[in-house]
Amino acid sequence: MHIARELLIRIFAGAAVLWAAASLAFAILQLFPSDPVQVIYGADSSVTPELRAAIRADFGLDRPVWEQYQHFLARIVQGDLGTSYQQRRSVISIIGSELGSTLTLASLSVLLAIVMACLASLVTSGRRTWLRKALSSIELLSVSTPAFWIGILLLTFFSFKWQLFPVVADEGWRSLVLPVATLALAVFGSLSQVMREEMDLALEQPFILTARTRGLSEWAVRWRHALGHTLIPCITISTETFGGLLAGSIITEQVFGRPGLGRITLEAINNHDIPVVMGIVLLVAFVFVTLNIVADLLYRLADPRLRVSAA
Amino acid sequence: MTDLTPNLADPARMRAGSVFFMRLRRVPFGVALAATVLVFLALCAVAPGIVAPKDPYKISLLHTLRPPSLEFPFGTDQLGRDIFSRVVHGASYSLTIGLGATFIAVTIGLAVGLVAGSAGGAVDLAFMRVIDVLLAFPALFMSMAVVALLGTGSVNVLIAIAIAEIPRYARIVRSQVLVVRTSGYVEAARILGQRRWRTLMRHVLPNTIGPLIVLSTLGIGSAILSSAALSYLGLGPKPPTPEWGLMLAEGQGYLRRAWWIGVFPGMFATLTVISTTVLGRYLKALSDGRA
Numbered sequence: 001m002h003i004a005r006e007l008l009i010r011i012f013a014g015a016a017v018l019w020a021a022a023s024l025a026f027a028i029l030q031l032f033p034s035d036p037v038q039v040i041y042g043a044d045s046s047v048t049p050e051l052r053a054a055i056r057a058d059f060g061l062d063r064p065v066w067e068q069y070q071h072f073l074a075r076i077v078q079g080d081l082g083t084s085y086q087q088r089r090s091v092i093s094i095i096g097s098e099l100g101s102t103l104t105l106a107s108l109s110v111l112l113a114i115v116m117a118c119l120a121s122l123v124t125s126g127r128r129t130w131l132r133k134a135l136s137s138i139e140l141l142s143v144s145t146p147a148f149w150i151g152i153l154l155l156t157f158f159s160f161k162w163q164l165f166p167v168v169a170d171e172g173w174r175s176l177v178l179p180v181a182t183l184a185l186a187v188f189g190s191l192s193q194v195m196r197e198e199m200d201l202a203l204e205q206p207f208i209l210t211a212r213t214r215g216l217s218e219w220a221v222r223w224r225h226a227l228g229h230t231l232i233p234c235i236t237i238s239t240e241t242f243g244g245l246l247a248g249s250i251i252t253e254q255v256f257g258r259p260g261l262g263r264i265t266l267e268a269i270n271n272h273d274i275p276v277v278m279g280i281v282l283l284v285a286f287v288f289v290t291l292n293i294v295a296d297l298l299y300r301l302a303d304p305r306l307r308v309s310a311a
Numbered sequence: 312m313t314d315l316t317p318n319l320a321d322p323a324r325m326r327a328g329s330v331f332f333m334r335l336r337r338v339p340f341g342v343a344l345a346a347t348v349l350v351f352l353a354l355c356a357v358a359p360g361i362v363a364p365k366d367p368y369k370i371s372l373l374h375t376l377r378p379p380s381l382e383f384p385f386g387t388d389q390l391g392r393d394i395f396s397r398v399v400h401g402a403s404y405s406l407t408i409g410l411g412a413t414f415i416a417v418t419i420g421l422a423v424g425l426v427a428g429s430a431g432g433a434v435d436l437a438f439m440r441v442i443d444v445l446l447a448f449p450a451l452f453m454s455m456a457v458v459a460l461l462g463t464g465s466v467n468v469l470i471a472i473a474i475a476e477i478p479r480y481a482r483i484v485r486s487q488v489l490v491v492r493t494s495g496y497v498e499a500a501r502i503l504g505q506r507r508w509r510t511l512m513r514h515v516l517p518n519t520i521g522p523l524i525v526l527s528t529l530g531i532g533s534a535i536l537s538s539a540a541l542s543y544l545g546l547g548p549k550p551p552t553p554e555w556g557l558m559l560a561e562g563q564g565y566l567r568r569a570w571w572i573g574v575f576p577g578m579f580a581t582l583t584v585i586s587t588t589v590l591g592r593y594l595k596a597l598s599d600g601r602a
Contacts, residue, residue: 144584149577160567247452269459
């Protein structure tokens with residue numbers, strides 16, 4: 001029952017954040033009004049005032065601000081994010097058609113990064129070896145390198161020079177390898193740093209000594225006893241970076257010419273198609289809020305101590 | 312066995328200069344290297360003509376896509392422009408945006424955090440909820456949204472990156488203010504009847520600003536990464552500006568024939584960010600008393 005109650009509270013809190021984000025977006029749009037007529041017709045001066053008024057009425061821009069706000073919220077609750085100025089399609093359908101590709105890319109990358117970081121901390125934590133030094137250099141490189149540059153390097157060498165992977169985006173799983181590697185490398189650094197530090201701490205705990213005196217092999221100590229303690233920061237960072245990964249995939253998709261949220265976001269920004277930009281902003285906020293709730297549940301799975309204290 | 316006698320130098324023989332060099336010798340090699348790189352980049356930004364005398368804008372169709380050589384250390388691009396020259400001239404854009412955006416973000420974040428932290432109550436609650444909402448958006452994504460509203464260009468990119476970083480600094484300042492506020496000397500100042508505003512300026516501000524400067528050194532790196540990314544996406548300066556991200560975007564179609572177009576601008580961007588990160592981490596370790 002406790003979990004259900006807490007979950008309910010979390011969902012309400014999340015909904016409040018989303019409402020605030022939507023209201024903020026609405027307020028900002030009032031400060032920087034964008035004119036759909038301008039977006040659709042450009043600087044075409046032959047647009048008659050009647051047509052202009054009709055288009056503005058079509059988007060509900062002729063009504064009082066308060067009424068627009070109510071309408072705006074009511075639509076969002078129904079899952080309607082408005083209509084694109086440029087494409088005259090609903091924002092939801094524009095996002096929906098591209099979301100799958102981006103989600104695939106982002107989730108595969110985060111998975112790969114987690115696996116790599118787990119391996120790295122299993123092998124190197126608590127030891128002072130050349131491997132550890134090499135790894136911390138890689139981590140520093142990973143957090144300091146522009147993600148798109150990693151992509152460009154991979155593309156230059158693996159696709160153009162050695163022709164191991166296809167350049168174009170639609171050749172099945174083989175065209176996913178380089179984009180996923182690019183994003184995973186970008187996330188790997190921060191993930192690995194924190195997990196290794198956490199595992200270093202865990203390896204100094206008394207229960208590790210107990211495990212060792214029971215005659216467990218070094219590998220079993222690390223795999224069965226120490227790794228679990230790195231999972232909490234791993235979950236935290238993964239959820240934090242997943243939102244960033246959505247932004248990162250915009251860039252990676254651009255490098256590899258993949259379809260996805262990146263393409264529609266850039267198009268919308270360049271065309272001042274504000275409803276689409278706002279729709280994507282709200283989507284990102286929604287993903288962030290949802291992931292935080294999921295992370296809270298995962299914490300309980302990963303750490304039995306949290307279940308006890310909550311009961 | 313370790314030698315327990317402290318290694319004291321004869322004070323009479325010590326001069327200011329030698330003290331400086333003794334301190335300098337204790338700086339780790341990596342940090343010294345990072346500082347050297349940053350000094351070089353600052354030189355590139357302030358006086359690019361000295362480092363790279365060639366004109367970064369000069370198109371020469373006789374010299375297109377030349378590989379690196381003595382004449383063109385980093386090769387030439389699709390229009391025959393000297394990439395070394397362009398990369399050196401590009402330093403000023405990245406450093407200006409990195410430093411400028413961080414400065415604006417830190418200043419506004421400091422003001423917001425000070426007000427929220429010292430006012431407490433409803434003001435604090437309201438400020439922090441807004442910041443929580445803003446933090447729900449990834450920094451790069453928020454910059455893109457701001458550019459969508461303001462329009463593209465270098466100045467707007469700078470503003471966009473600054474806006475995206477404000478919530479982070481505000482939150483750090485506020486938590487630092489909360490720590491300082493409950494400390495003995497602030498208590499003492501209050502008991503002595505010092506005005507609230509004066510306490511804030513004399514005691515809270517100086518003790519908040521130290522950790523903030525250290526953290527902002529790390530922030531410069533991420534601001535530079537964001538600016539390169541936004542330029543790469545075509546939201547920053549327009550061609551033919553020699554901006555690193557933009558150079559990569561422009562040269563991407565020629566990677567098959569000329570790897571050097573893709574390698575060198577990115578290498579400079581990475582070097583810059585690594586150096587600020589290494590320096591920032593060192594400063595942080597110093598201020599935490601770990602180095």
